[in-house]
Amino acid sequence: MHTRIARVIAASSLVLAASACSSDQPPVEFASAAPLSAFYHPEAATVAGPRGSVIRSQLITGERAVPGARTYLVLYRSLDAQEKTVAVSGTLAVPEGVAPEGGWPLISWGPGSTGVADVCAASRSEGSSPSREEQARWVAAGYAVARTDYLGLGTPGEHGYMIGETEHRALADIATGAREIDKSVGSRWVAMGHSQGGHAAMFAAADSAGWAPSSPLLGAVALAPASHLGEQVRMAKWAVSNPLGKLGTGDISVYVPLLVRGAQTITDIDPTRFLTDRAVSLLPVADSECTGGLREKDKWGGLSPKDVFTRDGDISGLLRVLDDNDPGGLRLTVPVLVLQGRADLTVPAASTDAMVSELQGRGESVDYRKYDEVDHSRIVSASFADVLSWVDGRFGIAR
Template structure:
C-alpha cells in the first residue's frame, strides 16, 4: 500500500520534469602509450577467449598520454572483466588516474566515477572521446586532494555488446569491478573506495550503494555520492505517452524524445522488448541511429530531438514491458548498505529539483538515511564544481582523513 502511495506522489511531483540530457593467458600490460580520443578498436575488443575470468580482474592496460588526461597523475586505459545482466562475462573499459608521489598507509583512497549520459554507441565511450562528465579538470581536483580516480565506460559502451543504459545492476557492477581492477593496474591504490557519479552516473552510484558491497566484498565500499541522479524515468515516459491522446498534450511532456532510443536499447539488455509495439513508424525508422550516434547528435532537430511525443509513441501502444524495466531500475527503491550523499542544483532543468526531492523523500519514507544537500543558482553541469567542497569533506570523513 505504501509503495503505491509513494509512486502516486512521485508521479505528481515529477510529471513536468525533463528527462536526462545528460584469468587468462591474454593478461598483459601494454607499455605503448595511447592518446585519449584515439580509436583503439584492438584494445577495446579482446579475443573471445580472453574475456572469461574473475570479475574485477584486468584483461589489459595501456598508459594514456595527451589531452584530456588528468593532470598531476599517471594515467591508464584499462580493460577489465565484469558480468552482464544475463550473467555472461564481458569486457569493460575505463580509465585510472593515480596521484604522483608516495601513497599513504593502506594505499591511495579511491573514487570510482560513473559518467553522465553520452549515448549507447561504442564511439560515445568517455575513454574514447574524453567527454562526458566529470571532466579531466573535475577529476584533477580529486587527484590534487590525494585520491586515485577511476572512471568507467560502463558495460557495452566502447566494448563489444550492448550498453545497459540506466540498468542499475550492470552499472554498479562496472563501477565495483573497476575498483578491484584498479589495484591490479597500480598496487599503490588501496582496497577501499567511494562510488561517485553525475546524472546517469548518479543513478549508478545509488545502485552501487545497494549492491556493490556484496558484489565485490574484497573491495570495501565506504559510501556513495550521487550528483543530480536520474530518477522517475518511468513516470516521465507515462506522462509523455499521456500527451499523445490528450488535447493538452504539449503541457508537461518533458524533453523525452532524444532519450527514448537510449531507454529502449537499455531495456533490451534485460528483456525481449519489441519497440514496434509502442513506437511510431518514424521512431522505429530512427531507432538504429542510437547505435551509431552519441547523445548530442540524437538531440539534433533532424533526429530524435525534433520529434514530439505524438511522433514518438503510438496512441494505442503497449508500453508495459518498457515501463516495468524503468520502474525496476528507479533508484528511489534501492536499499542502501552504505552511507549516501545526494547533491542537487536548484536550477537544474535536466534532472530537476522536484525529481530528486521526490526520490529522496521516497528513500527517507522507507526508513533510509540520506544526506541531501541543495545548491542555489546551480544547474545540471555546475553541480560538480559547486558541490566539490561538500563532497570532498563527506568523502574524507568516510576514509577518516583530516585536513
C-alpha cells in the same frame, strides 16, 4: 513504488557466492603502437577470468592524461545481466608521489549519459574536457579515480543504459581491478557519479558491498541522479492522448531511444508496439551517434511526445524495466550523499526530491544537498567542496 524482492534475494546470494576478483597475474600491457580502437576488442580467449580482474592496460600520456596523475586506459572483466563474463573499458588516474598508508583512497566514477554507441564511451573522448578537469581536482586532493565506460559501451556487446544491476557491477569491478593495475591504490572506495552515473552510484550503494566484498565500499555520492524515468515516460504518453497537456515534453524524447536500447538488454521489448513509424525509423541513430547527435532537430531533438509515442501503444514492458530500475525503491547498505541543482532541466529537481523522500521515509541514510540556480552540468563543480568534505569524512581524512 514497485517492490524489489528479487533484488534482495540476488544480493543475499551474491554475498555467499562472491569470488575473489584479483588475479595473481599482472595485467598485460597493450602495445602503444597498435591502433587505439583495437584496445577495446580483446581476443575471445582472453576475456575469461574472475570479475574485477584486469585483461590489459595502457599508460595514457599527453592531453588525454589527467594532470598530476599516472593515467591508464583499462580493460577489465565484469558480468552482464545474463551472468556472462564480458570485457569493460575505463580509465584509472593515480596521484603522483608517495601513497598514504593503506594506499590512495579510491573514487569509482560513473559518467553521465553519452549514448549507447561504442564511440560514446567516456574513455574515447577524454582530451581537455570538464570531466577530465574534475578528475584532476580529485587527484590533487589525494584521490585515485577509476572511471568506467559501463558494460557494452566502447567494448563488444550492448550497453544496459539505466540498468542498475550492470551499472553497479561496472563501478565495483573497476574499483577491484584498480589495485591490480597500480599497487599504490587502496582497497577502500566510494562510488560517485553524475546523471546516469548518479543512478549507478545509487545502485552501488544498495548492491556493491555484496558484489565486491574484498573491496570495502564506504559510501556513494549521486550528483543529479536519474530517477522516476517511468513516470516521465508515462507523462509523455499521457500528453499524446491529451491535446492540451504540456507534461512530458522537455528532454525525455531524446532519451527514449537510449531507454529502449537499455531495456532490450534484459528483456524482449518490441518498440513497434508503442513508437510511431517516424520514431522507429530513427531508432538506429542511437546505435551510431551520441547524445549530441540525438539532440539535433532532424533527429530525436525535434520530436515531441506526439511524434514519439502512438496513442494506443502498449508501453507496459518498457515501464516495468524503468520502474524496476528506479533508485527510489532501493535498500541502501552504505550512507549516500545526493546533490541536486534546482535549475536542472535534464534531471528535474522534483524527481530527485521525490526519490530522496521515498528513501528517507523508509529510514535510509541519505544526506540531501540542494543548490539554487545551478543547472545539470554545473552541479559537479558547484558541489565539489561539499562532496570533498563528505568523502573525506568517509575515509577519515582530516585536512
